[in-house]
Amino acid sequence: MSRWRPEMSAVLLQLLLGLALFNIFVSDTDSGIECSLSKFADDTKLSGAVDSVEGRDAIQRDLDRLERWACANCMKFNKAKCKVLHMGWGNPKHNYRLGGEWTEDKDLGVLVDKKLNMSQ
Numbered sequence: 001m002s003r004w005r006p007e008m009s010a011v012l013l014q015l016l017l018g019l020a021l022f023n024i025f026v027s028d029t030d031s032g033i034e035c036s037l038s039k040f041a042d043d044t045k046l047s048g049a050v051d052s053v054e055g056r057d058a059i060q061r062d063l064d065r066l067e068r069w070a071c072a073n074c075m076k077f078n079k080a081k082c083k084v085l086h087m088g089w090g091n092p093k094h095n096y097r098l099g100g101e102w103t104e105d106k107d108l109g110v111l112v113d114k115k116l117n118m119s120q
Helices: 010-026 053-072
Strands: 036-040 043-047 083-085 104-106
Antiparallel strands (some): 036 043
């Protein structure tokens, strides 16, 4: 008489292997990045403080690094979905490029205070 034994399905194993390989593949995305880079599934978020020209230039350098990484790895960023969110009073609202295209501004119209509280 045969016994029951636990076994993972092939679909689950393929899913886990695919996720692991994808994470290994994109693990070097943040190599050399000066600003904060967040990665989640198919989203990449680059953020930094732009209180000086150096801050603006750091973000642009990082965008250029990300574009070079994508080209070297035969990948593309969906430039139509790339947006810039400007926060803060008196923000100069710099323009940025990803590859040869300018990114669009995203204006939520939300007021926040110094502690990023949106109660207003």
